[in-house]
Structure formats: structure tokens, C-alpha cells
Amino acid sequence: MSQNNSFDVIIRCNGVATGKMRNETKIDIVEPFNESHELASDEGPFHGGDSTAPPPLTYFVGGFVTCLMTQIRAFAKRFRIKLDDLTVDAEFSWKGLIEPGKPYKAAPVGITMDIAIDSETPIEQLVDLIIAAKEGCFVEAIISDRIPVVHRLKTPTGWIDC
Known part of the structure; x- marks a missing residue:
């Protein structure tokens, strides 16, 4: 904890459109620790996607x-x-x-x-x-x-x- 009894939480995300409705993201946790994850999303046919990801x-x-x-x-x-x-x-x-x-x-x-x-x-x-x-x-x-x-x-x- 800092002197003012608080801490920062900062998460950054870069998203890229890669298909009809598919998106791929790189998510970086930068505070209070460093960690990275990659997630993809897509829509089903209802919304024009291919259901390749949640x-x-x-x-x-x-x-x-x-x-x-x-x-x-x-x-x-x-x-x-x-x-x-x-x-x-x-x-x-x-x-x-x-x-x-x-x-x-x-x-x-x-x-x-x-x-x-x-x-x-x-x-x-x-x-x-x-x-x-x-x-x-x-x-x-x-x-x-x-x-x-x-x-x-x-x-x-x-x-x-x-």
C-alpha cells in the first residue's frame, strides 16, 4: 500500500478485428503486477459471426x-x-x-x-x-x-x- 492507503489497478487492452465479427485481444495487467493474456471473441450467425470464440x-x-x-x-x-x-x-x-x-x-x-x-x-x-x-x-x-x-x-x- 502507498502512504495514502490506496493502490492502482491498471489494465490495458489492444484489440484487432480479424474476421467477420471475430476480435483478438492482448490484455496487459500493468498495476499492481505484470501479466498478459490473449482472448478472442466472436459472434454467432445471429450477429453476423462464425462462432469461432465466445x-x-x-x-x-x-x-x-x-x-x-x-x-x-x-x-x-x-x-x-x-x-x-x-x-x-x-x-x-x-x-x-x-x-x-x-x-x-x-x-x-x-x-x-x-x-x-x-x-x-x-x-x-x-x-x-x-x-x-x-x-x-x-x-x-x-x-x-x-x-x-x-x-x-x-x-x-x-x-x-x-
Whole structure:
């Protein structure tokens, strides 16, 4: 941590169009560590592609869910909470708004994250863990002011909103 109790996260991406709808990217994490990855995306025939790679929204959804899961596991260690198992079932919803003669517009509807944690930890502490994890999720920080994100913890007696 720096003297002002913060740290930088910087990721750069270079994308190149290589097919009908295929894109290839090189993604470089430059802060707080150095790491590179290559990802490709493509659309299916619905959108004029060849389905040679997952569509871009697949990466977004997977990135969001795995970011939250990573934060739950990382913060569980800090809170000294033992997790025996963790699963997240998420649903992301959008509407495509169509105006005659114009391209459609994407409109987010909402995101639901159903979280199941197998742990001997009291429910109240698990709720606190989820709240901390969602506040520490960099993906969620970008969109949660604009799109409703619901986090629910599965308990023996039903779901609890977090």
C-alpha cells in the first residue's frame, strides 16, 4: 500500500478485428503486477459471426462473477472465515431497444447474484463478508451505480438480500 492507503489497478487492452465479427485481444495487467493474456471473441450467425470464440458478453458475465467470487474468498481469509464451498448462480438481463431504421440500443435491466456458501460461520458474518466483497469487486464498482445488482445469500431458511 502507498502512504495514502490506496493502490492502482491498471489494465490495458489492444484489440484487432480479424474476421467477420471475430476480435483478438492482448490484455496487459500493468498495476499492481505484470501479466498478459490473449482472448478472442466472436459472434454467432445471429450477429453476423462464425462462432469461432465466445461472444463478448460471455467474458463480461464471467469476469463479473469470478471477480465477486475472488473477493469473497480473499476477504474470507482476512475475516478469518473458513469457506468449505462457494457457488454463485448469476443472471444478467438486458433489453435490446429497437427504433425503426436505426441500430438497436442496449439497455441493462439488472443482475442477480445468488450466492451459496458452505461454512460453519454465523449468517450475519457471511452477510458482512458478501457486503465487503461486493464493495471490493472492481467490476461491480464500475457498473453498480447504473445497473441494479442484487446479491442474495442462500440460507437454510431461504434467501437473504445482502
